[in-house]
Amino acid sequence: MSKPSDFAIRSATDADVTVILDLIRQLAEYERAPNDVVATEELLRENLFGAHPAAEVLLGEEAGAAVGFALFFHNFSTWIGRRGLYLEDLFVQPDARGQGYGRALLVRLAEIAQERDCGRMEWAVLDWNDPAIQFYRKIGAKPNEEWTIFRLTRDGISELAAAPKRRQRATSRER
Numbered sequence: 001m002s003k004p005s006d007f008a009i010r011s012a013t014d015a016d017v018t019v020i021l022d023l024i025r026q027l028a029e030y031e032r033a034p035n036d037v038v039a040t041e042e043l044l045r046e047n048l049f050g051a052h053p054a055a056e057v058l059l060g061e062e063a064g065a066a067v068g069f070a071l072f073f074h075n076f077s078t079w080i081g082r083r084g085l086y087l088e089d090l091f092v093q094p095d096a097r098g099q100g101y102g103r104a105l106l107v108r109l110a111e112i113a114q115e116r117d118c119g120r121m122e123w124a125v126l127d128w129n130d131p132a133i134q135f136y137r138k139i140g141a142k143p144n145e146e147w148t149i150f151r152l153t154r155d156g157i158s159e160l161a162a163a164p165k166r167r168q169r170a171t172s173r174e175r
Helices: 015-030 041-049 103-115 130-138 152-174
Strands: 007-011 056-062 065-075 082-092 121-124
Touching: 007 103, 015 056, 015 065, 015 082, 041 065, 056 103, 065 103, 082 103, 103 121
Parallel strands: 082 121
Antiparallel strands: 007 056, 056 065, 065 082
């Protein structure tokens, strides 16, 4: 076991894409969805470090080796009138858990949220992941039980985007 002083957090760079993808695959394995990862190094490089980055990544390293990551981006609250920090994924490898690394990553994210004047931090957790839920409650996070998350996948997005075109074609045929 490494000493806590062997743990460091840093912003990922494009040179870390292979490591990031490996951690994403480990997270998918933990979340019982190993076959759902379709991300590639090329997609991550383009979308995390390209001309218009969609998200940022913090790497948690123990003695120089990545043992965890946090991937986050900004959203916006119309009611608060400020951007927020949305944590898409937080993962620490199982053999590195229990040493405060997940908490350290969350603390760094809270610092970033403060530095950027964010109105809130939010994330989702699988309802079966009791260790994560208990961990989040322990740091003072509260579940938002009034909201249900909805999702459209690529196929659903395509279908919805095509709906007005289908309706327009139907209307012009009726004339």
